[in-house]
Amino acid sequence: MLAFIIRRLVQSIGVLLAVAFIAFAMFRFVGDPVNQIVSIEASAEERAQIRESLGLNDPFVVQFARYVGRAATLDFGISYQFRQPVTKLLGERMPATLELALVSAVFALVVGIPMGVYTALRRDSWLAKLFQAVSLVGVSLPTFLIGILLIYVFAVTLGWLPSFGRGEVVRLGDWWTTGFLTTSGLRALILPSITLGLFQMTLIMRLVRAEMLEVLRTDYIKFARARGLTRRAINFGHALKNTLVPVITITGLQLGSIIAFAIITETVFQWPGMGVLFLQAVQNVDIPIMAAYLLLIAFLFVVINLAVDLLYAVVDPRLKVTVRAA
């Protein structure tokens, strides 16, 4: 097990280095960084001086090594547009994005799994058919449209929930701000989370349904019935647990994309998260932020994948053996 984790960690570092390389390449090839820093009137001498002080005359490999070394200590340089450290900018906005992503993922799981189980067990009931129809809508409607529709119905027409922003936030520790502790913060979370999580929810529901139908046909479910176990024990203890391995895989991968693609939802709801920051950075060619964001997202994907692999072993004892042997 330990060997497996170590090997996966080494692989993860490889992935992160590759992403860092791409991120770093942006500095070199998307315009001259000096031009982004100095004003148009700067003389050639000043430019050369800055170039030298930034180490831009060093060989490419040395510069890359320096960038990786700084990134490892969470130093991603100074943002061109804000003149502030990128780490600080991202750190300020990260709690907003992570909280939104977390609530969306929990919403997708808590609603999606029971709906999937229900539609599998009561295939012919009208409610199951309704869920199926709704899930088609969820899968096919683009996120921004769902967001706009929700704003129109619940914020504009009914006036129940706020249409933008995070509401009041409470500061926890040095760098974390949370919207969980105030009513307005919680209310502000509802619409964006539904918008961001709806696609994942329908995906999970359809996945759980398909897997449940598959598992319910197996011999061990038949044998469980023949042993006189209660319907509840069979459906939830035996059948649902066997559907969890694919569900964990998909949920893990989707959690990564929820964070990465929160950009659209954050834009629609003016959510002060990393996604909005990233969009601004793209508009202003603020390469340090783009590069750091790229690395951060890659890091999250790698961590989530590792966690998913470890979770498999918890759910399915057969995989523990392969993991150990591998």
Place this chain on the structure above:
Amino acid sequence: MTEPVLSVRDLKVQFVTRRGVLKAIDGVSFDIAPGEVLGVVGESGAGKSVTGSAVIGLIEPPGRIAGGEIRLKGERIDNLAPEAMRRVRGKRIGMIFQDPLTSLNPLYTVGEQLVETIRTHLPLSAGQARRRAIDLLAEVGIPAPDRRIDGYPHEFSGGMRQRVVIALALSAEPELVIADEPTTALDVSVQAQIITLIKRLCAERGTAVMLVTHDMGVIAETADRVAVMYSGRIVEIGPVRDVVKHPLHPYAVGLMGAIPSLETHADRLVQIRGSMPRLSAIPPGCAFHPRCERAFARCAVDRPEPLDRDRRKVACHLYDEAHAEIAS
């Protein structure tokens, strides 16, 4: 005679499909006495397994029990409510399936599955149930049961898993065990062990067994009585010695003739020409008549009812007194 454990009368099972109603079982009657082993044989699709599933109440839609009665110790069980029938399953009727590799849930240890079954049916604490589970595993011949109880199914071999399945089927001391092809998926070398084990455990407990198989060797060794099924009906039922040595029904004659024997020398085994009719195209009269070498006019129009012949019943016009002269 003591009251039979299981009494099936005129059982009919049908599958409603888009193309019409398929009669998987059409008027089957038999009894199983306490401690008796009834072998049920026949070709694939003859209705052996469906009969077993009907008895334990596991016929799934689109199938349904369309008629007849199933009585367990005199009490009707074919029309019980789902919840009441669930209490019968596992507690009063145990079942052993064909493939031990797929019968156990891969995500739970054998101990968890045993304890769960035991506690569903018996008022025992978790600790008592675990002790009982270890005893059961020891009884079915699993070495070091106190250690193996925490193993997962994939850590057991096929034969060992089938022993676990047997332990599960017997965990609440049922009055009847239905064994549906319990050795078919196993290695030849462990088949005999498993059959001996089932027979010994059930004999010790006085449990009746309905042994569904197409292996005549298993039946000859294990069963007290045997029922030969063809196309959803029992064509002959009686003591295993009589039926195997001197079968009456032409189909049973063909089936027994197909068993190779060491004592008699034969260049070719007997072969029954043709194949069993599909459920959607069962011929009128006796379902076997198109393949029967001794068929006569009446066989094509008149469905034979089971007739008493000594200690057995035969569904064949050859043994109808009125036609005795044709038979001879």
